[in-house]
Amino acid sequence: MVTIKDISKRCGVSAATVSKALNGYPDIGEETAEYIRSVAKEMGYLPNATARALKTNRSNNLGVLFVDQTHCGLTHEYFSSVLNSFKVEAESRGFDVTFISKNIGRFEMSYYEHCKYRNCDGVVIASVNFKDPDVVELVSSEIPTVTIDHVFDNRTAILSDNIECIRQLVHYLYECGHRRIAYIHGEDTSVTQKRLASFHRTCAELGIETPDEYVKQAFYHDPKASGLATRELLSLPVRPTCIMYPDDFSFIGGMNEIERHGLEIPDDISVVGHDGIYLSEVLRPRLTTLKQDTETLGKKAAEKLIEAIVSPKTYIPQQLTVPTYLVEGRTVKKLNASVSAADF
Amino acid sequence: MVTIKDISKRCGVSAATVSKALNGYPDIGEETAEYIRSVAKEMGYLPNATARALKTNRSNNLGVLFVDQTHCGLTHEYFSSVLNSFKVEAESRGFDVTFISKNIGRFEMSYYEHCKYRNCDGVVIASVNFKDPDVVELVSSEIPTVTIDHVFDNRTAILSDNIECIRQLVHYLYECGHRRIAYIHGEDTSVTQKRLASFHRTCAELGIETPDEYVKQAFYHDPKASGLATRELLSLPVRPTCIMYPDDFSFIGGMNEIERHGLEIPDDISVVGHDGIYLSEVLRPRLTTLKQDTETLGKKAAEKLIEAIVSPKTYIPQQLTVPTYLVEGRTVKKLNASVSAADF
DNA sequence: TTGTATGCGTTATCAT
DNA sequence: ATGATAACGCATACAA
Numbered sequence: 001m002v003t004i005k006d007i008s009k010r011c012g013v014s015a016a017t018v019s020k021a022l023n024g025y026p027d028i029g030e031e032t033a034e035y036i037r038s039v040a041k042e043m044g045y046l047p048n049a050t051a052r053a054l055k056t057n058r059s060n061n062l063g064v065l066f067v068d069q070t071h072c073g074l075t076h077e078y079f080s081s082v083l084n085s086f087k088v089e090a091e092s093r094g095f096d097v098t099f100i101s102k103n104i105g106r107f108e109m110s111y112y113e114h115c116k117y118r119n120c121d122g123v124v125i126a127s128v129n130f131k132d133p134d135v136v137e138l139v140s141s142e143i144p145t146v147t148i149d150h151v152f153d154n155r156t157a158i159l160s161d162n163i164e165c166i167r168q169l170v171h172y173l174y175e176c177g178h179r180r181i182a183y184i185h186g187e188d189t190s191v192t193q194k195r196l197a198s199f200h201r202t203c204a205e206l207g208i209e210t211p212d213e214y215v216k217q218a219f220y221h222d223p224k225a226s227g228l229a230t231r232e233l234l235s236l237p238v239r240p241t242c243i244m245y246p247d248d249f250s251f252i253g254g255m256n257e258i259e260r261h262g263l264e265i266p267d268d269i270s271v272v273g274h275d276g277i278y279l280s281e282v283l284r285p286r287l288t289t290l291k292q293d294t295e296t297l298g299k300k301a302a303e304k305l306i307e308a309i310v311s312p313k314t315y316i317p318q319q320l321t322v323p324t325y326l327v328e329g330r331t332v333k334k335l336n337a338s339v340s341a342a343d344f
Numbered sequence: 345m346v347t348i349k350d351i352s353k354r355c356g357v358s359a360a361t362v363s364k365a366l367n368g369y370p371d372i373g374e375e376t377a378e379y380i381r382s383v384a385k386e387m388g389y390l391p392n393a394t395a396r397a398l399k400t401n402r403s404n405n406l407g408v409l410f411v412d413q414t415h416c417g418l419t420h421e422y423f424s425s426v427l428n429s430f431k432v433e434a435e436s437r438g439f440d441v442t443f444i445s446k447n448i449g450r451f452e453m454s455y456y457e458h459c460k461y462r463n464c465d466g467v468v469i470a471s472v473n474f475k476d477p478d479v480v481e482l483v484s485s486e487i488p489t490v491t492i493d494h495v496f497d498n499r500t501a502i503l504s505d506n507i508e509c510i511r512q513l514v515h516y517l518y519e520c521g522h523r524r525i526a527y528i529h530g531e532d533t534s535v536t537q538k539r540l541a542s543f544h545r546t547c548a549e550l551g552i553e554t555p556d557e558y559v560k561q562a563f564y565h566d567p568k569a570s571g572l573a574t575r576e577l578l579s580l581p582v583r584p585t586c587i588m589y590p591d592d593f594s595f596i597g598g599m600n601e602i603e604r605h606g607l608e609i610p611d612d613i614s615v616v617g618h619d620g621i622y623l624s625e626v627l628r629p630r631l632t633t634l635k636q637d638t639e640t641l642g643k644k645a646a647e648k649l650i651e652a653i654v655s656p657k658t659y660i661p662q663q664l665t666v667p668t669y670l671v672e673g674r675t676v677k678k679l680n681a682s683v684s685a686a687d688f
Numbered sequence: 689t690t691g692t693a694t695g696c697g698t699t700a701t702c703a704t
Numbered sequence: 705a706t707g708a709t710a711a712c713g714c715a716t717a718c719a720a
Contacts, residue, residue, distance in 0.1 A: 077421075282568070
């Protein structure tokens with residue numbers, strides 16, 4: 001392994017000079033600096049991140065905190081997609097990405113302790129139980145954090161625009177002529193609360209009635225639960241003309257149930273999903289859905305987190321909202337004149 | 345931050361003694377060691393991974409090398425699932441997990457350089473182009489590596505049993521009475537080659553003919569390509585009675601095409617997938633598929649990698665094969681007497 | 689403009 | 705059984 005010391009010997013200068021030259025300090029002669037850099041390159045020098053971190057107390061390493069539940073976390077395309085985008089952006093800015101969790105080895109560590117132990121400069125938090133005391137501890141600590149789809153006081157959050165997108169969707173359905181709209185929603189989280197409130201509010205605005213039987217709780221990423229809810233909806237004396245699902249994947253459960261009833265989508269009943277995962281694009285008919293901009297979500301999370309790290313003095317925590325787009329598939333029947341999603 | 349020095353002062357012993365006590369060295373008096381440990385705990389001491397790594401040249405950090413392509417990599421449930429299991433196992437043994445990639449910051453680094461820079465003790469490699477010179481460089485280096493589903497000479501590999509599982513599947517189809525079996529397979533990789541060879545060989549053993557028109561190349565995780573291939577198969581003068589797909593997700597494309605032809609699964613045509621992702625469980629009819637044991641794949645990869653790291657002298661690289669199981673759904677019609685997958 | 693000295697927190701060697 | 709000391713590779717305050 002070639003170190004700064006090796007280079008200094010080879011160049012006949014001190015280690016300090018090499019260090020400065022390599023880091024572009026202005027107080028080194030241009031020729032010497034250039035020479036040192038060329039020798040470093042020739043010798044295949046690589047900085048040692050560990051030594052540098054020990055000295056500077058900056059690891060250039062970001063933590064990611066995702067749940068490791070089998071049903072969710074990484075295996076959910078929404079999150080793996082956000083993570084991927086976060087990773088790409090972080091790396092392009094010179095930061096590595098390390099997973100954070102409890103239970104490292106025989107030590108029982110909290111998330112915060114794990115971060116300290118690993119010297120993470122900052123952490124992005126998503127898809128966890130935000131009420132977990134260990135999560136709260138981490139967010140309340142001196143370590144910069146960015147949360148996705150959840151707001152903590154005086155902390156940066158990247159949010160999908162859950163209120164506006166549901167409003168947009170309901171308006172679209174309204175324009176398509178739907179007045180009996182059912183909503184199968186996910187388990188009770190702040191995201192669900194926002195979506196649900198937006199649903200009720202928009203319906204009220206438009207004069208659409210939302211009878212209790214049309215609003216059913218199911219779970220995210222759980223086709224079985226959504227299937228059951230769908231069955232109940234289809235058994236109603238007055239069926240809805242359109243069903244909104246918690247997410248695209250859950251819709252699969254509804255799809256099965258609708259087919260079992262011998263109904264056709266969208267001729268007999270309309271459906272819409274949420275997330276806009278790859279699956280929604282390949283189903284036939286193509287699923288009308290609200291596409292989350294996971295690319296931007298992850299990228300912004302990395303950007304803001306790094307901003308907080310490199311400019312701790314001037315950084316101001318903020319809530320950043322990323323728009324969600326209505327993707328018009330072919331699962332919503334136009335009960336009246338023709339309308340296009342482009343109008344919204 | 346509480347350091348060893350702090351503890352040493354508080355206990356009235358030297359830093360060396362504290363270090364030894366904390367690491368369970370035998371040459372420290374039992375009472376003193378116990379006392380030191382209790383004080384450390386009370387003071388909330390956490391080892392500093394960075395300092396330790398600098399001194400010991402062991403980071404307790406593993407690299408993972410996945411492609412960052414949008415279509416594959418993390419967003420593919422197969423890999424995210426393997427990764428998750430790898431992560432859980434690694435963490436339980438005290439290792440953290442960090443992503444490896446090229447292009448960290450303004451430095452143009454190879455994978456190998458990135459690993460050195462970050463001081464990774466070992467790397468798991470999956471879902472990449474194994475012919476990439478940068479991958480070869482890494483695998484040829486002194487850094488312990490484990491590859492998934494690809495073998496490099498004298499290196500550890502964790503393999504899904506692609507040959508045996510296809511054999512098992514074809515036998516199952518045969519027992520169900522199928523003689524006209526089509527295979528839509530993925531792009532040309534060593535995995536595909538194994539599966540294809542096993543398909544041909546097993547068919548030959550059983551006296552099943554495999555006309556060229558029944559074997560079509562498509563792509564993994566690409567419903568559109570599999571849809572097109574399906575269309576061609578359905579247009580054949582003599583249709584296959586069963587179609588094997590590259591993977592469960594690609595089957596969606598076939599599903600659409602079959603439906604468009606007004607055919608019913610499995611009454612008019614039988615289908616099988618590969619991977620056994622969550623999607624295959626929730627489709628109706630439930631998809632008959634070959635379930636990859638991603639849990640074991642990831643766990644074994646972590647186990648072996650750590651073994652190679654902690655016992656470099658005695659460790660012998662090995663190829664480990666993880667069985668794949670036939671999961672009997674309801675997409676294969678029994679053309680003759682009743683047969684169960686349990687018989688296989 | 690360049691070099692010297694020091695220390696980040698830890699572990700390992702060797703002496704006591 | 706315990707301690708003094710050095711060293712891992714790097715960055716930086718300060719001296720020259």
